[in-house]
Every structure is written in C-alpha cells, then in structure tokens.
Amino acid sequence: xxxxxxxxxxxxxxxxxxxxxxxxxxxxxxxxxxxxxxxxxxxxxxxxxxxxxxxxxxxxxxxxxxxxxxxxxxxxxxxxxxxxxxxxxxxxxxxxxxxxxxxxxxxxxxxxxxxxxxxxxxxxxxxxxxxxxxxxxxxxxxxxxxxxxxxxxxxxxxxxxxxxxxxxxxxxxxxxxxxxxxxxxxxxxxxxxxxxxxxxxxxxxxxxxxxxxxxxxxxxxxxxxxxxxxxxxxxxxxxxxxxxxxxxxxxxxxxxxxxxxxxxxxxxxxxxxxx
Numbered sequence: 001x002x003x004x005x006x007x008x009x010x011x012x013x014x015x016x017x018x019x020x021x022x023x024x025x026x027x028x029x030x031x032x033x034x035x036x037x038x039x040x041x042x043x044x045x046x047x048x049x050x051x052x053x054x055x056x057x058x059x060x061x062x063x064x065x066x067x068x069x070x071x072x073x074x075x076x077x078x079x080x081x082x083x084x085x086x087x088x089x090x091x092x093x094x095x096x097x098x099x100x101x102x103x104x105x106x107x108x109x110x111x112x113x114x115x116x117x118x119x120x121x122x123x124x125x126x127x128x129x130x131x132x133x134x135x136x137x138x139x140x141x142x143x144x145x146x147x148x149x150x151x152x153x154x155x156x157x158x159x160x161x162x163x164x165x166x167x168x169x170x171x172x173x174x175x176x177x178x179x180x181x182x183x184x185x186x187x188x189x190x191x192x193x194x195x196x197x198x199x200x201x202x203x204x205x206x207x208x209x210x211x212x213x214x215x216x217x218x219x220x221x222x223x224x225x226x227x228x229x230x231x232x233x234x235x236x237x238x239x240x241x242x243x244x245x246x247x248x249x250x251x252x253x254x255x256x257x258x259x260x261x262x263x264x265x266x267x268x269x270x271x272x273x274x275x
Contacts, residue, residue: 003233007031021068046087077108189216
C-alpha cells in the first residue's frame with residue numbers, strides 16, 4: 001500500500017469529561033484494530049462544546065479534562081496511533097479558553113495544537129479566545145492540516161492549506177445546518193485534497209461524518225456508526241487528474257506567468273464597447 005489509513009469518529013458528546021474520555025479511548029482501540037494510523041474526533045469532544053454541553057466554563061471539571069487527556073496520550077503511545085482530539089484548552093485566568101484540536105503523536109506526545117482562528121459571534125463574545133496560526137503535520141509521508149467548524153465560511157483558510165502542501169484537511173465540527181456538507185465537498189474539489197469531517201452523533205440528522213475525496217465525492221460515510229476507516233492513496237488511478245494535473249495547474253495559474261506572457265496589445269481587446 002502506498003497510502004495511509006485513517007479513522008474518522010462520530011461519537012456522542014457529553015458534558016462529562018470522564019465519559020467523553022472513555023469514549024475516545026474505546027474508539028482509539030477500534031481504530032487501531034482496523035489498522036488506522038490516525039484517528040480524528042469532533043470539535044469540543046473531550047471538554048464538551050460551548051453553547052451545547054457547556055454554558056459556563058465554571059461548570060467544567062478541568063482537572064478531569066487534563067487527566068483524561070493524559071490517559072489518551074498514554075494509550076496513543078501504546079497503540080502507536082496518532083490522535084486529533086477536539087477540546088477546549090484552558091488559558092491563564094481571566095483569559096477565555098481556546099477552541100482547540102490536540103495533535104497527539106503515535107509516541108504519546110502532544111506535538112501541536114490548533115486553536116480555532118475564526119470563532120462565531122457567540123463564541124468570540126462569550127466563550128473563546130481566538131488562535132492565530134495554521135497547523136500542519138506529517139504522518140507516514142502524508143501532510144495533514146486542521147480546521148474547526150465555522151471556519152468553513154472562510155475560503156482563504158482552505159487555500160492557505162493548499163499552499164502549505166496539505167493532502168488531507170481534518171475538519172472537526174459541530175455543524176448547525178446541512179449546507180456545511182456542500183461547502184466541504186466544494187473545498188475538497190477546488191483544492192484537490194481530501195477533507196475528513198468528524199462530527200458528533202448529535203448532528204447526524206444534518207449530515208454524516210465521512211471522508212471526501214479530492215474529486216468532491218465521498219470515499220467513506222458514517223450513518224448510524226461511530227467510526228469509519230478509510231485509505232488515502234495519492235497514487236490511486238482515479239485521482240491522477242485532480243492531484244497530478246488540476247492541482248499543479250491551479251498553482252501555476254495563481255502565479256500568473258502563463259497569462260502575463262500571453263497578453264496582447266490589440267485595439268479590439270482594449271475597446272470593450274465595440275462589437
């Protein structure tokens with residue numbers, strides 16, 4: 001196999017970090033049994049998501065969140081499994097937490113953290129502090145990028161990850177409308193990379209979690225299951241056009257040389273009001 005196998009989780013999110021942590025570890029073991037190298041979880045899973053499970057940060061058992069995170073990191077090392085885990089990340093009071101995705105390596109190390117940069121109006125005024133940087137990381141020669149929920153409404157973030165060489169964007173979310181799926185499929189096709197969507201079980205009536213191919217079609221879908229396992233393979237014949245032709249051509253087109261060198265000086269070009 002020339003690719004990499006990943007798992008996408010669709011668990012129920014609760015307000016209890018202990019319950020959520022137990023769910024994460026159960027699905028990690030299931031992903032490892034399926035020979036996945038990486039497993040992705042939804043937005044806000046470990047701590048519970050603000051506006052839904054969490055109405056006040058004072059209600060969160062932060063020591064439990066930390067303890068559960070450390071247990072998850074230990075299990076990642078045991079299973080030799082990369083984990084991308086959604087959770088609130090507490091800051092120094094009185095600063096509000098970040099809305100984050102923890103990147104845990106197959107050595108059980110917290111190697112990076114993506115903090116949601118574009119928060120919703122309610123998030124930014126009541127719940128979260130914004131992040132500032134994109135995050136990319138490599139597993140077995142494949143490059144992954146991270147994004148969270150409402151950031152789907154900012155096309156330049158998806159283009160940024162394309163320029164950073166991302167081959168699979170891990171989009172963890174707690175969506176509130178079904179058009180979210182349409183946007184995700186469009187970005188996958190426009191940028192010629194995979195988009196893995198990990199969503200909570202509570203939003204399955206809007207859309208399922210799944211893996212969207214660089215063609216904008218699904219490679220895997222979750223309906224009433226809690227985990228999907230799928231392969232990314234950049235050498236797959238049906239991906240030759242989007243990966244080897246379309247993506248490099250768009251990069252060249254954005255640089256503009258193929259157009260600048262072909263511009264003409266012609267009065268019929270300059271005059272746009274004549275037939």
